[in-house]
Amino acid sequence: SQQGEEDPQALSIQEGENATMNCSYKTSINNLQWYRQNSGRGLVHLILIRSNEREKHSGRLRVTLDTSKKSSSLLITASRAADTASYFCATAPGGYNKLIFGAGTRLAVHP
Amino acid sequence: NAGVTQTPKFQVLKTGQSMTLQCAQDMNHEYMSWYRQDPGMGLRLIHYSVGAGITDQGEVPNGYNVSRSTTEDFPLRLLSAAPSQTSVYFCASSYSFGTGHSPLHFGNGTRLTVT
Numbered sequence: 001s002q003q004g005e006e007d008p009q010a011l012s013i014q015e016g017e018n019a020t021m022n023c024s025y026k027t028s029i030n031n032l033q034w035y036r037q038n039s040g041r042g043l044v045h046l047i048l049i050r051s052n053e054r055e056k057h058s059g060r061l062r063v064t065l066d067t068s069k070k071s072s073s074l075l076i077t078a079s080r081a082a083d084t085a086s087y088f089c090a091t092a093p094g095g096y097n098k099l100i101f102g103a104g105t106r107l108a109v110h111p
Numbered sequence: 112n113a114g115v116t117q118t119p120k121f122q123v124l125k126t127g128q129s130m131t132l133q134c135a136q137d138m139n140h141e142y143m144s145w146y147r148q149d150p151g152m153g154l155r156l157i158h159y160s161v162g163a164g165i166t167d168q169g170e171v172p173n174g175y176n177v178s179r180s181t182t183e184d185f186p187l188r189l190l191s192a193a194p195s196q197t198s199v200y201f202c203a204s205s206y207s208f209g210t211g212h213s214p215l216h217f218g219n220g221t222r223l224t225v226t
Contacts, residue, residue: 033214042115042201042217043154088153097142097161098169099215103153 004032004089004102012108019076021105023089024069030092032065032072037086037104046074046087079109113137117202117218124192124225132187132221134202142205143185144169144215145177147198154201160185192225199223 007022023032031050035043049056049065049072056063062075076083086104093100118133136143144159146169156169160179174196176188185204189196199222203215 035215040220042219043203043215044217045214048214097159097167098156099144100156100170101146101154103151 004091004100006087006089006102006105008105009103010106010108012110013079015079015081015109015111017079017109019079019083019107019109021074021087021107023072023074023102025072025089025091025093026070027093029067032063033090033099034061034063034072034074035088035090035101037088039085043088076107079107081109081111083107084109115202115204115216115218117200117221119221120219121222122224124189124223126192126194126225128192130189130192132189132200132202132223134185134187134218135183136185136202136204136216137183138204138206138216139182140204140206140216141182142207142213143179144203144205145175145185145187146201146203147171147196148201148220149198157187157200189223194225197223197225 004025033048034046037043047058049063060077065072086106088101088104090099090101115136141162145157146154148154155171158177160166199220201220202218205213207213
């Protein structure tokens with residue numbers, strides 16, 4: 001079974017709105033990463049949050065991590081059509097050399 | 112600096128054929144890995160390598176072989192292709208993944224169809 005599970009599976013919003021995606025995981029982690037995948041392309045790393053951090057920002061991205069609930073959220077503020085993509089969370093359970101991905105959230109931002 | 116390069120971009124195989132998917136990186140990354148992506152299932156780790164001469168299995172290794180003779184290259188071999196191996200395959204590398212703090216850099220994928 002997958003370590004990370006994103007919610008919702010799909011999200012459709014208008015330009016300018018905020019988009020929030022959630023990720024839950026099962027075992028202890030050293031860090032949690034978020035990636036974006038545009039259609040037909042490889043994944044691109046967005047942000048990494050360590051287990052001792054609660055919140056991290058990068059431009060219009062805000063990531064939170066709650067290790068007690070084993071969950072993380074990715075907020076994209078003021079969404080643009082170019083943010084249309086799939087977003088994945090990923091963790092390396094137990095700190096080993098295996099990065100495990102969730103099934104992803106498909107975000108559609110309409111002009 | 113090309114990053115992670117995968118070849119070919121597309122491939123069609125018949126059941127039972129073998130082939131090698133190529134992956135090369137020019138970033139001097141120690142860690143390399145292979146994933147497959149199927150609709151609705153995210154990415155699943157096939158094999159990975161923490162350095163030249165060292166490989167290990169991921170979540171779904173059956174039917175695939177890898178080797179790592181150089182830092183730059185990490186080919187994935189399908190021994191006897193099956194329709195269940197129809198998928199998009201991604202190669203990824205990282206400077207020092209074992210520390211847990213180095214992100215993965217992905218290639219653009221190889222789309223494989225097995226008929």
